Amino acid sequence: MKRSKYTRPAWLSEANTGERLTTSAMIASLAGPDQRTAPAPFGHALAKLAEERPEIVGLTADLGKYTDLHIFAQKHPERFYQMGMAEQLLISAAAGMAREGFQPFATTYAVFAARRAYDFICMAIAEENLNVKIVCALPGLTTGYGPSHQATEDIAIFRGLPNMTILDPCDAHEIAQAVPAIADHKGPVYMRLLRGNVPLVLDEYGYTFELGKAKTIRDGNDVLIISTGLMTMRALEAADALRDDKIDVSVLHVPTIKPLDTQTILREAGKGGRLVVVAENHTVVGGLGEAVAGLLMRTGTVPKAFRQVGLPDEFLDAGALPTLHDRYGISTGAMVRSIREWL
Numbered sequence: 347m348k349r350s351k352y353t354r355p356a357w358l359s360e361a362n363t364g365e366r367l368t369t370s371a372m373i374a375s376l377a378g379p380d381q382r383t384a385p386a387p388f389g390h391a392l393a394k395l396a397e398e399r400p401e402i403v404g405l406t407a408d409l410g411k412y413t414d415l416h417i418f419a420q421k422h423p424e425r426f427y428q429m430g431m432a433e434q435l436l437i438s439a440a441a442g443m444a445r446e447g448f449q450p451f452a453t454t455y456a457v458f459a460a461r462r463a464y465d466f467i468c469m470a471i472a473e474e475n476l477n478v479k480i481v482c483a484l485p486g487l488t489t490g491y492g493p494s495h496q497a498t499e500d501i502a503i504f505r506g507l508p509n510m511t512i513l514d515p516c517d518a519h520e521i522a523q524a525v526p527a528i529a530d531h532k533g534p535v536y537m538r539l540l541r542g543n544v545p546l547v548l549d550e551y552g553y554t555f556e557l558g559k560a561k562t563i564r565d566g567n568d569v570l571i572i573s574t575g576l577m578t579m580r581a582l583e584a585a586d587a588l589r590d591d592k593i594d595v596s597v598l599h600v601p602t603i604k605p606l607d608t609q610t611i612l613r614e615a616g617k618g619g620r621l622v623v624v625a626e627n628h629t630v631v632g633g634l635g636e637a638v639a640g641l642l643m644r645t646g647t648v649p650k651a652f653r654q655v656g657l658p659d660e661f662l663d664a665g666a667l668p669t670l671h672d673r674y675g676i677s678t679g680a681m682v683r684s685i686r687e688w689l
Contacts, residue, residue, distance in 0.1 A: 375543050376488065376576055376667070383543040384518035388481060389417025391525035392451055396422050399529065403443055405429055406453045407436045413453035413483045414541045433463035440478045441470035449477055449529065456482035456497030456538060460504065468507060471534045475509045478534050485514065485538035485575065486627030487657055487674060492664035498657050502632025504536050505604055512603040513537040514575035514626075514634075515555070518544035520601060523555035531557055538575060547579045553599075560607035562614065566596035569685060570620045570649075572611065574600045574634050577625040577655070583678040588685060595685075596620070603634055608641055616647050621688055625655040627676060653688050655681050 377383045396402040396418065405427040410416040419426035429436040433454055440450035459467065459482045471478045489495045504510050511531060515521045521544065528535045551563050564585060571581040578599045585595035598614050600607065615622050624635040635654040657674050671677040675684065
């Protein structure tokens with residue numbers, strides 16, 4: 347797909363260029379020093395959407411600033427609920443509000459939703475198919491604070507939950523489009539969230555988000571990278587780097603992990619002669635990689651070879667994110683090295 351010009355919403359036009367974000371390891375930016383970013387895309391998109399939809403309410407577990415829900419709170423203070431550091435209470439309150447006709451957007455860190463509040467999400471929201479949107483920051487390896495805050499297994503946990511739609515957006519452009527899309531969807535949603543100054547990538551390719559749809563961002567004859575979340579940004583960078591080696595790389599972006607766009611994945615993976623690589627910011631256990639592998643096995647679709655780029659099945663170290671991403675194989679450089687070796 348060719349890159350195209352894109353007209354941003356007013357708030358998204360505040361994108362930074364060339365300004366390096368200085369912040370703590372907890373909320374470290376994933377943007378490079380010269381990469382375009384947009385501030386708090388989730389918070390701005392939700393605040394704007396709520397102007398038209400009075401049923402939308404925002405709840406958080408003492409993490410409004412760190413999930414960008416503070417933008418919504420500033421615009422709609424009468425519809426913002428601070429539940430304190432109690433994720434079970436957060437989820438229970440959201441379920442109750444949904445039963446009364448509100449549309450709650452509940453935010454916390456991904457580790458706290460997946461580990462602490464899972465039973466409440468299962469029994470109070472998913473089983474009842476309630477219209478609650480659970481939006482969680484620090485997915486996968488997006489913080490340097492170690493295993494207590496690194497949600498490396500959240501997709502695996504929620505994939506087995508009936509009625510739950512799961513999203514892993516790539517950048518600010520996609521997050522801004524995903525917010526109204528999940529608001530239109532009737533039923534529970536779990537969305538991984540990149541927050542703060544979020545990179546802008548997909549607008550250069552004329553990309554439009556559609557719930558449940560995977561889309562080819564660029565074509566290539568040698569390698570197919572099936573990616574989700576921030577790894578689509580890395581996949582596009584890797585494709586540019588591998589082009590210097592005369593390696594032609596296609597990138598298929600899969601923002602909706604559940605329900606999976608099986609038709610598009612099978613069509614692209616079924617094109618003969620290509621190495622298929624699934625790239626995700628998640629453990630290789632139970633995420634997109636195993637979902638795609640299972641799909642290929644069940645349908646008898648056999649690519650030239652199948653490999654995974656993802657986090658190892660272990661508790662990860664604390665430290666600086668660039669160092670950790672390279673150590674655990676999800677940096678652009680690490681992906682390039684892996685693909686060269688596999689070929």
